[in-house]
Amino acid sequence: MPNLYERDSRVISRLQKLRFFPLAVTGGEGAYLIDEKGRRLLDLSASWGAASLGHSHPALVDALKQAAENQAGASILSSTSEPTVSLAERLLEITPSSGGDERRVWFGHSGSDANETIARSVVAATGRPRLISFSGAYHGGTAGSMAVSGHSVQEHAEKASGLVLLPYPDPFRPYAGDASGGAIIDLLQQKFDEGCPPEEVAALFIEPIQSDGGMIVPPQGFMKRLCELCQSHGILVVCDEVKVGLARTGKLHCFEHDGFMPDLVTLGKGLGGGLPLSAVIGPARIMEFATSFSMQTLHGNPICTAVGHAVLDTIEKDNLAENANRVGEHLQQSLRSLMQKHSIIGDVRGRGLAIGVELVSSRENREPAATAAAKLVYRSFELGLVAYYVGMNSNIIEMTPPLTLTTDEADQAVLILGQALDDVAGGKVPDNILDGFEGW
Ligand code: PMP
Secondary structure: OOOHHHHHHHHOOHHHOOOOOOOOEEEEEEOEEEEOOOOEEEEOOHHHHOOOOOEOOHHHHHHHHHHHHOOOOOOOOOOOOHHHHHHHHHHHHHOOOOOOOOEEEEEEOOHHHHHHHHHHHHHHHHOOOEEEEEOOOOOOOOHHHHOOOOOHHHOOOOOOOOOEEEOOOOOOOOHHHOOOOHHHHHHHHHHHHOOOOHHHEEEEEEOOOEOOOOOEOOOOOHHHHHHHHHHHOOOEEEEEOOOOOOOOOOOOOHHHHOOOOOOEEEEOHHHHEOEOOEEEEEEHHHHOOOOOOOOOOOOOOHHHHHHHHHHHHHHHHOOHHHHHHHHHHHHHHHHHHHHHHOOOEEEEEEEOOEEEEEEEOOOOOOOEOHHHHHHHHHHHHHHOEEOEEEOOOOOEEEEOOOOOOOHHHHHHHHHHHHHHHHHHHOOOOOHHHHOOOOOO
16 A cells, blocks of 8 residues: 555645655644654744644634634635625734824735736736836736746746846855845845836845745844835835744734835735635725735635734733744853864754754855755654745745744754754665755
């Protein structure tokens, strides 16, 4: 009898696979996944940040049951419903704005459809044809969201016409040797002066931490300077909080760390706690400019929006931003202490429970250690830990665990990682173990 993973490989398309090891999940509880053999694996990914409350959280289960027992339709397109309207009201309340502009909320299923909706509507509503984003940015996997992304995994995708891709400011690998990111601002100014007049640009897409591009935390002050420059030219600032928003970084919104005020905010992943739910919050002049412009049948369905309420309730009631901050600090510190023994760790960075561990072949040359990263996540999986790697060079271990993670669980994760690092360094992980696990 083939096992679950073997059955998967016979029937499920590779087009949607990003596999690092043969993980076959049959259940979950809190920060743990249960695999087909009944093993409990500590989940430091939370399905790329989507399972924000962990697995089978009672608040989520209750909300789901209640919404399904008296289902208020299945869509927002041609009727409205209480959970969807009240979730929009709530998102407007908890998302700061620069004031003045009336705002509206759009609901979708994914970060991809939300960012695609923004990319299309800012261009159509303002009449400005161009967009700016960052090299390494991942804003989604649909045609319109890939068009404004700069991640190497999407090299095949067509880009938005006139898209400007800026280098993302990476303090570990500074652009033009300038760790403040100032050289990138200069570069943009140069583009504004020659070839890309700012009045042709509708919007700037930002990740407040560039996650799939390598969990890169921008230098303090950079985002504020960049946004103010763009906003001074009437360019809308879109902050993609899909992965790092909603309490993950120790504040409700990640952009609060940087003191800038976006014009539009995208939420996804953690908002649905594991269900498909995303949202855009933006100015009415963009969000109201047309009707029937970006819609899918199940958008705003009352089951997902009821769950969105349960996620926000739990974040507030259990003070999960504070937990993410405290446990994240502890986890980062413990990971840094691994650096003494393991010179392969070049950098540990992050905010709250959005953490990256960059692997390098030596700290002097900072050469990315991609194979070691692939082996490390594989070995960690064998030892009971789930984490994946990200980055344009595939060498950053990403940690986006459930926001409910405890310090004991963080300690357990570091023990496993330490063991896995020893095993990789000791040559105990053969090359061929990675066959069929290309990652990205
Ligand atoms: N934005 C960011 C910052 C992301 O990290 C991702 C996914 N990794 C997306 C958008 C796309 O989200 P989804 O895969 O849910 O469509």
